[in-house]
Amino acid sequence: MADLLNAFAIAGKAFFGFQAIFFALLAIGLNVHFGYTGLLNFGQIAFAMLGGFGIAISVSQWGLPFWVGVLVGVLAAVVLALLLGLPTLRLRADYLAIVTIATAEGLRLVFRSVSATPVTGGTRGLSAFNRDFVALAPWDTGRRYDLIGTTWSGSELWVVTIGWILVALCSLLVWALMRSPWGRVVKAIREDEDAVRSLGKNVYAYKMQALVLGGIFGAFGGMVYAIGTGSAIPDQYQNANTFLAYAALILGGAARVLGPVIGSMLLLFILQFADTGLRSLIANGVIPAELLSSTDVAQLRYVLVGIGLMLLLVFRPQGIFGDRREVMLDAR
Amino acid sequence: MPADPAPHGAHAARSEEATVPAGGAAPAGATRAQPQRVAQAALRDVPWEVGVAKPDPAIVVDHVTRTFGGLTAVSVDHLEIQRGGITGLIGPNGAGKTTLFNLLTGFDQPNTGTWSFNGRDLGKLSPHQVARLGVVRTFQLTKALSRLTVLQNMLLGAQGQRGESFLRALVPGTWKAQEKANTERAMDLLRRFKLDAKKDDFAGSLSGGQRKLLEMARALMSEPQVVMLDEPMAGVNPALTQSLLGHVKDLREEGMTVIFVEHDMDVVRDISDWVVVMAAGKVIAEGAPDSISQNKAVVDAYLGAHHDAPLSEEEEDRFLAEDQAAERARREDVISSDRGRKRRTGR
Incomplete structure (x- = not known):
């Protein structure tokens, strides 16, 4: 029982941890792309990687101030969005999907390649770039703090605080946009591009704006991740993260402002709870070691998430916040 | 505008036409009936020939061709559409009617040719630019925006919205007043199309006929000068067809130019001022509605020219x-x- 309580506490920390922020920001971006505009971006992690490395390279390699690094990361994401959008947004939705998935994988391979090592640090990546940021914390970052049964280091707490403020601001921005006529056009594009064109809206420009905006959110996610881990390593930015972010989005409810945020928190909670809980059950002998060894747990928790998602799609296809009527409508 | 579609039956239209040359003032109000009379009177003396010049053309098409591989879908030498009238576009399946619509509205680019609206060249314009000039279209397969409400569908049609720019969208003060005015106008139109009770329903939950009505109402939100309707009556029950017909006639009475594709000849005869017949990509006949059913080229196009040739x-x-x-x-x-x-x- 104490073990389960402990697992609950650890999972509770994951609920608020920087990884949840990372996925929340990725998913907010995907929500703008997929949930509202209907753009299939399968390479959101590429934007995150540019955000993370924007800071890492600027600070560690070029010796620029931290905030300039943030700016570099955002600009890189904007450029990537333009490069991806220019050739594909005039075409059918699936072309963007193909191009983004290839770009995410290709960009990671470029960043970890030997020839890129002088800039990106290759497979070992870059570190020691978040000192300026941690120094801004108004409390002692060397200490450890106990909050509701969990222990946080001072710098961890600082990253998480700023991270959630960022998530709140991004959600606020999405909320403000989606209640405006701009949001109405974008949602209409999701439903039927040609109808929107016939009403005098420049669909291409709107799709581009949405792609850039969601990409910037993704870059913020990558920055939080890089600062949270204290290092930027290309292989951290596997494209599987994009799909986990999609899972979080669908769990929370697409085209809802808080859907991606709550979805990410729950996703991380479930993953962590399954992990710690299963390990303690194995250690206590409740689950016999022949049936399941603790090394299998890391894989099994994703199986559990998968089963959970399947149940969700069967019984609540709209996600936690979604509107069932909306999901049940025919595509046409 | 309170326009009850009920009086606009086939007979009502006939009697109106009859009074027109006499110059009798229609009880509906002289200003509203004006454009219809102008268009019909203007077309009265136009000979029934292919490519004939109209007294006051809104749209002029010249030498437009569009081929898909080896197939020539559209090949129109010269066509003029009279301003303020209802022009019916008919022809067998595959005649190129929808392709011509797509070309005129920028949804497709032709291989050759030019066309203009109010003397302004429309070639090379993209669909949204054409729409902004005041040429708005509907689609053969109705494009209701399913997961938007009926009212949101309507508001989307309004032109020149300040809140549709990204930065101004974030400052509600810049667009709130305009949004309110647009909403009022949208509600007026919805009342006219009897959809006002449905304003908060998802468009995807409407019936097929209601979607047709919504699509037409949404097109009107953009205050167009030319309305192009691609089979507005397809798949609509007879009662609703009458109501749709009434709405189409109302458009003409408000001074809009209407071009519509239709297969039902009764409908075409009932409401159009002028009929253009296409077959195999070409305009094979044009003239007043009554002239069309006797036209040999038209009969041949529908029934096959040489179905009895070997005999x-x-x-x-x-x-x-x-x-x-x-x-x-x-x-x-x-x-x-x-x-x-x-x-x-x-x-």
Whole structure:
């Protein structure tokens, strides 16, 4: 029982941890792309990687101030969005999907390649770039703090605080946009591009704006991740993260402002709870070691998430916040 | 505008036409009836020839061709559409009507040719630019924006919205007043189309006919000068067809130019001022609605020009006589047996 309580506490920390922020920001971006505009971006992690490395390279390699690094990361994401959008947004939705998935994988391979090592640090990546940021914390970052049964280091707490403020601001921005006529056009594009064109809206420009905006959110996610881990390593930015972010989005409810945020928190909670809980059950002998060894747990928790998602799609296809009527409508 | 579609039956239209040359003031109000009278009167003296010049053309098409591989989908030498009138575009399936619509509205680019609206060249414009000039279209397969509410669908049609720019969208003060005015206008239109009770429903939950109405109402939100309707009556029940017809006539009375594609000849005869017939990508005939059903080229296009070609005239007469004889014999058979039955049951 104490073990389960402990697992609950650890999972509770994951609920608020920087990884949840990372996925929340990725998913907010995907929500703008997929949930509202209907753009299939399968390479959101590429934007995150540019955000993370924007800071890492600027600070560690070029010796620029931290905030300039943030700016570099955002600009890189904007450029990537333009490069991806220019050739594909005039075409059918699936072309963007193909191009983004290839770009995410290709960009990671470029960043970890030997020839890129002088800039990106290759497979070992870059570190020691978040000192300026941690120094801004108004409390002692060397200490450890106990909050509701969990222990946080001072710098961890600082990253998480700023991270959630960022998530709140991004959600606020999405909320403000989606209640405006701009949001109405974008949602209409999701439903039927040609109808929107016939009403005098420049669909291409709107799709581009949405792609850039969601990409910037993704870059913020990558920055939080890089600062949270204290290092930027290309292989951290596997494209599987994009799909986990999609899972979080669908769990929370697409085209809802808080859907991606709550979805990410729950996703991380479930993953962590399954992990710690299963390990303690194995250690206590409740689950016999022949049936399941603790090394299998890391894989099994994703199986559990998968089963959970399947149940969700069967019984609540709209996600936690979604509107069932909306999901049940025919595509046409 | 309170326009009840009920009085606009086929007979109502006839009687209106009859009063037009006499110059009798229609009770509906002289200003509203004005454009219709102008268009009809203007087209009265236009000869029924392909490519004929109209007195006041809104749209002029010249040498437009569009080929898909080896197939020439559209090849129109010259076509003028009269301003303020209802022009029906008919033709068998695959005649190129929808392709012509797509070309005129920028949804497709032609291989050659030019076309203009109010003297302004429309070639090379993209669909949204054409729409901003005041040429708005609907689609053969209705494009209701399913997961937007009916009212949101309507508001989307409004032009020049300040809140549709990214940065101004974030400052509600810049667009709130305009949004309110647009909402009022949208509600007026929804009331006219009897959709006001549905304003908060998802468009995807409407019936097929209601979607057609919504699509037309949404097009009107953009305050167009030319409305192009691609099969507005397809798949709509007869009662709703009458109501749609009334709405189309209302458009003309508000001074809009209407071009519509339709297969139902009764509908075409009822509401159009001018009819253009296409077949195999070409305009094969144009003229007043009554001229079309007698036009040999049109009959050939619909029924096949040479379906009886291998037969000589004598053969044709002989076959016809045989057929008629057989038919007569059959009918008499039926009648006599019918009589027999009646006699038996009657007594």
